[in-house]
Amino acid sequence: MTRKTNRQFTLAARPQGQARLSDFELVESAIPSPKDGEVLFRNTLFSIDPYQRNLMGNGSSEWPVIEIGDPMGGPTVAVVEESRNPDFAVGDHVQTWTGWQDYAVSDGSDLRKLDPNIAPLSTALGPLGLTGFTAWYGMTKVHDFKPGGTLVVTGAAGSVGSTAAQLGKLRGFRVVGVAGGPEKVAFLKRELGLDEAIDYKADDLEQQVARALPNGIDAFFENVGGPLFPVLMEHFNTDAKMTLCGTIADYSDTELPKGTNYLPRMITLIHYRFVSIKAFATPYVLDTFPEFLAEMTPLVTSGRIIYGEEFIKGFESLPETFLKLFDGSHSGKKLIVRAD
Amino acid sequence: MTRKTNRQFTLAARPQGQARLSDFELVESAIPSPKDGEVLFRNTLFSIDPYQRNLMGNGSSEWPVIEIGDPMGGPTVAVVEESRNPDFAVGDHVQTWTGWQDYAVSDGSDLRKLDPNIAPLSTALGPLGLTGFTAWYGMTKVHDFKPGGTLVVTGAAGSVGSTAAQLGKLRGFRVVGVAGGPEKVAFLKRELGLDEAIDYKADDLEQQVARALPNGIDAFFENVGGPLFPVLMEHFNTDAKMTLCGTIADYSDTELPKGTNYLPRMITLIHYRFVSIKAFATPYVLDTFPEFLAEMTPLVTSGRIIYGEEFIKGFESLPETFLKLFDGSHSGKKLIVRAD
Numbered sequence: 114m115t116r117k118t119n120r121q122f123t124l125a126a127r128p129q130g131q132a133r134l135s136d137f138e139l140v141e142s143a144i145p146s147p148k149d150g151e152v153l154f155r156n157t158l159f160s161i162d163p164y165q166r167n168l169m170g171n172g173s174s175e176w177p178v179i180e181i182g183d184p185m186g187g188p189t190v191a192v193v194e195e196s197r198n199p200d201f202a203v204g205d206h207v208q209t210w211t212g213w214q215d216y217a218v219s220d221g222s223d224l225r226k227l228d229p230n231i232a233p234l235s236t237a238l239g240p241l242g243l244t245g246f247t248a249w250y251g252m253t254k255v256h257d258f259k260p261g262g263t264l265v266v267t268g269a270a271g272s273v274g275s276t277a278a279q280l281g282k283l284r285g286f287r288v289v290g291v292a293g294g295p296e297k298v299a300f301l302k303r304e305l306g307l308d309e310a311i312d313y314k315a316d317d318l319e320q321q322v323a324r325a326l327p328n329g330i331d332a333f334f335e336n337v338g339g340p341l342f343p344v345l346m347e348h349f350n351t352d353a354k355m356t357l358c359g360t361i362a363d364y365s366d367t368e369l370p371k372g373t374n375y376l377p378r379m380i381t382l383i384h385y386r387f388v389s390i391k392a393f394a395t396p397y398v399l400d401t402f403p404e405f406l407a408e409m410t411p412l413v414t415s416g417r418i419i420y421g422e423e424f425i426k427g428f429e430s431l432p433e434t435f436l437k438l439f440d441g442s443h444s445g446k447k448l449i450v451r452a453d
Numbered sequence: 454m455t456r457k458t459n460r461q462f463t464l465a466a467r468p469q470g471q472a473r474l475s476d477f478e479l480v481e482s483a484i485p486s487p488k489d490g491e492v493l494f495r496n497t498l499f500s501i502d503p504y505q506r507n508l509m510g511n512g513s514s515e516w517p518v519i520e521i522g523d524p525m526g527g528p529t530v531a532v533v534e535e536s537r538n539p540d541f542a543v544g545d546h547v548q549t550w551t552g553w554q555d556y557a558v559s560d561g562s563d564l565r566k567l568d569p570n571i572a573p574l575s576t577a578l579g580p581l582g583l584t585g586f587t588a589w590y591g592m593t594k595v596h597d598f599k600p601g602g603t604l605v606v607t608g609a610a611g612s613v614g615s616t617a618a619q620l621g622k623l624r625g626f627r628v629v630g631v632a633g634g635p636e637k638v639a640f641l642k643r644e645l646g647l648d649e650a651i652d653y654k655a656d657d658l659e660q661q662v663a664r665a666l667p668n669g670i671d672a673f674f675e676n677v678g679g680p681l682f683p684v685l686m687e688h689f690n691t692d693a694k695m696t697l698c699g700t701i702a703d704y705s706d707t708e709l710p711k712g713t714n715y716l717p718r719m720i721t722l723i724h725y726r727f728v729s730i731k732a733f734a735t736p737y738v739l740d741t742f743p744e745f746l747a748e749m750t751p752l753v754t755s756g757r758i759i760y761g762e763e764f765i766k767g768f769e770s771l772p773e774t775f776l777k778l779f780d781g782s783h784s785g786k787k788l789i790v791r792a793d
Contacts, residue, residue: 173717175725338720357724363717375716377513377703380678384697384732385515392724 115155115194119144121184122213122431127170131365131439136169137185137432147218152201154209154224155216158190159428160238161435161448163271166364173363176394185431186212188243190227190234201226208237213431215452232414239447240276240413240420241406247358247395248276249405251334252284254398255391256354260285262331265345269307270297270445272420273358277334278305279418286332289325291341297445304419313341322348329353338363343375349388357392365439421446427453455495455534459484461524462553462771467510471705471779476509477525477772484556491558492541494531499553499768500578501775501788502527503611506704513703516734525771526552528583530567530574541566548577553771555792572754579787580616580753580760581746587698587735588616589745591674592624594738595731596694600625602671605685609647610637610785612760613698617674618645619758626672629665631681637785644759653681662688669693678703683715689728697732705779761786767793 118141125138147153167174168186179186189212193205198221201207206227211217227237239245251273252258264281268274269290278301281288289309290301301310309325311318322344329350335342338360349355382388412418423446425434431450437443458481465478487493507514508526519526529552533545538561541547546567551557567577579585591613592598604621608614609630618641621628629649630641641650649665651658662684669690675682678700689695722728752758763786765774771790777783 173721338717360720369718370714372714374710374712374714376719377678378709379716380700381513383730387732390723392727
C-alpha cells in the first residue's frame, strides 16, 4: 500500500545486554525522490535475523555498528515504484539491504532482481537469500568438510541451522541437530530427517549428547555458543573441523561469564586433537552468491530442502518481532515482517 | 664410561599435578646384546624437554603416555659400542629416541648419524634436533606467516622459543618475546636482538603488553598458555595466525581453573577477527626433517642463530633436572644431562 510518508525504525540507544523496545524509535519523514539513474522502491518484506543484534552495538560483536539515529539494517524484498534507471521498471521485484524503512532509493548496484515465477519472493530473504547463503557458504567454502562422518549443527531448528543440517544430509553426513525443547527436536527428526536430535534445554543434556555422538564429532556448524559449547566440544574427534557461523547465546553479553574457565580446555583440544575452528563473514564472500543460487535454487524449488516461514503483519511490529529471537520462544521458522 | 649394568629411570607413578622425584624409579638390569642387524649404543647426552611431562600422564595432554615401569622417553645422543649392522661402526655418533637409560639396541632405522665435525654433538638435541625442528616447523609449515608484521613468541628465552624468535627476526618480523623475570628479558633484547621483551611475572603485565604491541599481533608462537594467554589474545589483529606449539603452564593441570571463563572471548576473536589457531605434532611431520637441517645447519654453525646449553653431569641427576623446567627457576637454556 502506497503511503504519504516514510516510516523508519531507527536506533534510539545502544542496548545494555538484551535489546529492548525502547532501543528503537519510530520516525516519519518525506518519501525520498529518485535522482537520474536511481530507482525508488517500497519495502514489502523485512528479514528478521539474529546478526542484526550485532548492528546495535554493546554486545560481543566487534564489527561496525550502525549510528544512533540511523535505521536498523537488514535485507528486504521491495517493489519498484518509480524508476529513472533503464535497468529497472515500475513493478519490478528486488532484494535490497535497506533495513527497517518503508521507502528507499538506490542506483541499482546493490539491488538483486527477483523473479516470482522461479520461487516465492520471501525465499529471497530465507533459503535463497542471506539465510541460505550463510548456511551454504559455511557448509561449502569454509572447511573442506569430508562427508561420511558426524556433523553437528547447533540452532538446527533455526533458519540458518535447518538449511545447514539439510545440506549435511544431502552431502552424506550423519547429522545430529541441537535445538531447544521437544517440539523443535521432533521437527529435526520428523521434518528434516536428521539422524539424531538433542534438546539442549533438557536436564540430561550430557547424557543426550553422549548417546547421540557415539563416534564423536567430525564436522561442526556452530550457531549458538553459550554453555552448550563446552559440553559438545568434548566430543570433537581428531581433525574435527568447526565452522563458526554465530553465537546467538553470547551476542548480548557485556561481560564474560564466571565459573569454570574452559579456554585452556579448548586450547588443549586444538593442541592434541588438531581441532580447526574457522569463521567467515558473508559481506566479504558475496562473489560466491551466484554459485550458491545455482546449487540451492533447484534444491529449494523441488522441495529437497524445506524451510519454514512465519509472517508477521505490519511494519510497526518489527522491533517486537526481532526481540522474539532472543528469548528462545520463537518457533525457529524464518521470521518475516510483511508491510501493511 | 663403559658400565657393567644398564641403568634406567622408569615411570614409577603417574604424577598428581606437578611431577615429583617419587614418580621415577632407578632400576638396573643387564646390558642388552645386539642381535644380527642390530647395534648396541651407550647414551652420552640426554635431552630435557617440557613435552616429556606429557609422556607421564595425568595432565592436560591427550597423547599416548608411557606405561608404568617403562623408561622415560626422549631424544639422546649416543655412541655405538658394538655393531652387527653394516651401516654402523663402533664409535659412530648417533641421535636416538631411547630416553633415560644407559644402553639400548636398535636395528638402526630410528638412528640419525651425527658428524661432530659439522656441529657439536649436543646440537643434535637442541637447535639441530627436536628443539630446533619444533621451532622451525612451527614457524615455517603450520601457517603461511606473512613477514613484516608483529610476531609474539611466548617462552621466548626457552630453547624452542628462542629459536622461533630468532627465525622470526631473520624472516623480517618485528619480534616481541615474552619471558619471566628481568634476566630473561635482558637476554631477549641484548642477546637475541628482539624488538621488545615482556616480563610476564611483572606487576604491570597488561601495560607492558600494550606498550610492546602498539600495532597488535599478526603472528603468534605459543609455548606457555596459562593466565598469560587471555592478556595477549586481546591484541590479535584481524587474520592473526597462531601456531600452538605448547602450553607448559597447563601441562600439569588436572582440572580447569575457576574464575572468568575466557572461552566465549576466544570464540569471539575467532568470529570477528578471523584468528586462526593451528597445532602440530612433530612425530607426524618428520618427513620435513631434511629440509629443516638444510636451512638450519648453516644458520647455527655460522652463529646467526645462537643457542644456550646448560650441561648437568650424571645420569642420576635426570629426574631433578627435568623437574627444574616446571618451577620457572631454570635459565631457559637447553638442559642436557651428560652421562657419568
